Amino acid sequence: MCLDAIKCDPADMAADDCEVLATALKWMDEGRRVVMAVVMVTWGSAPRSIGSYMAVDADGTFAGSVSGGCVESAVIAEARELEPNEPPRQLAFGVEDETAWQVGLPCGGNIRVAVFHPERDLLEEAVRSQAVRQPTALVLDLATGAQALVGDDGARGTLALDETRLVAAQMHLGQGTCGVVADEVFVRSHEAPWTLIIGGAVHISQILAGMARQAGFAVTVVDPRRAFADEARFPGITLICGEPDEVLAGITMDRRTAVVSLTHVPRLDDAALRAALGSEAFYIGALGSTRTHAKRCQRLEDLGPALKRMAAPVGFDIGARTPAEIAVSVLAELIAVRRGKPMRVRG
Structure with a gap:
C-alpha cells in the first residue's frame, strides 16, 4: 500500500x-x-x-x-x-x-x-485533562494491552499497577517524558499543549496564527476591537474579543505558553505584556522598533528586571519586512526557544 x-x-x-x-x-x-x-x-x-x-x-x-x-x-x-x-x-x-x-x-x-486498542474512558479523560492543562500519563501493558491513566489524583483503568510500575509512571508524569519500563509497559506522559497567545488580531496575527497551529501550538488571539476580532479572519483559531488584561487574567500561562503582542496600540500591548511578564510563560515578545521598545520599557519600568524576559523587537533578525516574513521570524524564534535554544540577546 x-x-x-x-x-x-x-x-x-x-x-x-x-x-x-x-x-x-x-x-x-x-x-x-x-x-x-x-x-x-x-x-x-x-x-x-x-x-x-x-x-x-x-x-x-x-x-x-x-x-x-x-x-x-x-x-x-x-x-x-x-x-x-x-x-x-x-x-x-x-x-x-x-x-x-x-x-x-x-x-x-x-x-x-x-x-x-485505546480504552475510550481513559482517552476521554486524557483529552479532558489536557484541555485544563493537567498532566496525565498513560501506562500500556505490552503483553496484554491493559491500560491505566495516572494523574495527580491516582490511577484508573483496566491495568492494576504494582509499586514499581506506579513509581515509573509518576516519574515520567513529573518529568513530562515517555519510555519503556523493564520491557513490560510503555509510559506515555501527556502534558498541556504548547500554547501561543497573540495580542492583536492584525494582519501579521492572521498569518502567524495559522503557521503556529501547523507547528503544533494551540493558538488564541485576543483583541477588544470588534472590527479586528472577526472570526472570518481567523478560521479554526480561538478568538476572544476582550481587553487583554481581563482575558489573560482568566488564562493559565505556564511554562508551555508563549505570548506575543502585535496590536500596535501601546495601551493594549502594555496590558498584555504586564500580564505575561507576571507569569511562567516561556516566551514573551512584542512588535516594534528599538525606539518603540525603549518607550515601552519606560512605561513599564515598574516591572524592573522582568523586562529582560521580553523579546523585542520580536523574532529573529532575518531582515523581515512583509507581514508573512515577520510571522516567519517570530515563529522561528518561538520554536528555537521551545526546543531549548537560547533566546537572542537584544542590544
Whole structure:
C-alpha cells in the first residue's frame, strides 16, 4: 500500500499529538473502530520523537504520524489487521531492514512502534485533562494491552499497577517524558499543549496564527476591537474579543505558553505584556522598533528586571519586512526557544 492511496484527513500529518488524541476520541464517538500507534523507542536520526501518536480507523483514515511519512503505510496496515481482543503489536523499522526503501527509514535511524486498542474512558479523560492543562500519563501493558491513566489524583483503568510500575509512571508524569519500563509497559506522559497567545488580531496575527497551529501550538488571539476580532479572519483559531488584561487574567500561562503582542496600540500591548511578564510563560515578545521598545520599557519600568524576559523587537533578525516574513521570524524564534535554544540577546 503506497501512502498516496491512504486516506488522510486534511492537515492531520501536521497535527500535534493533542489533536491526534482528540480526533481519535471524536472518531470513537462516531462509532468508528480506532486503533492507536505510538513510538516507543528510537535510535539514530528518527524523524519523530518517542511518544508520537497516530490514530487509524477501520478504513485506513489516519491522524498524526509516527515517522513523518517513512513507515506510515506499514503501520496503518498492521493497525487495520489488529483483531478486537488482540494484544498490542510491536513493530520495528530501520535503515538496515531489507525493505528499508519501502517501509524503512532511508534517512537513517530506527524506531519501535506499538499498535494497540485505546480504552475510550481513559482517552476521554486524557483529552479532558489536557484541555485544563493537567498532566496525565498513560501506562500500556505490552503483553496484554491493559491500560491505566495516572494523574495527580491516582490511577484508573483496566491495568492494576504494582509499586514499581506506579513509581515509573509518576516519574515520567513529573518529568513530562515517555519510555519503556523493564520491557513490560510503555509510559506515555501527556502534558498541556504548547500554547501561543497573540495580542492583536492584525494582519501579521492572521498569518502567524495559522503557521503556529501547523507547528503544533494551540493558538488564541485576543483583541477588544470588534472590527479586528472577526472570526472570518481567523478560521479554526480561538478568538476572544476582550481587553487583554481581563482575558489573560482568566488564562493559565505556564511554562508551555508563549505570548506575543502585535496590536500596535501601546495601551493594549502594555496590558498584555504586564500580564505575561507576571507569569511562567516561556516566551514573551512584542512588535516594534528599538525606539518603540525603549518607550515601552519606560512605561513599564515598574516591572524592573522582568523586562529582560521580553523579546523585542520580536523574532529573529532575518531582515523581515512583509507581514508573512515577520510571522516567519517570530515563529522561528518561538520554536528555537521551545526546543531549548537560547533566546537572542537584544542590544
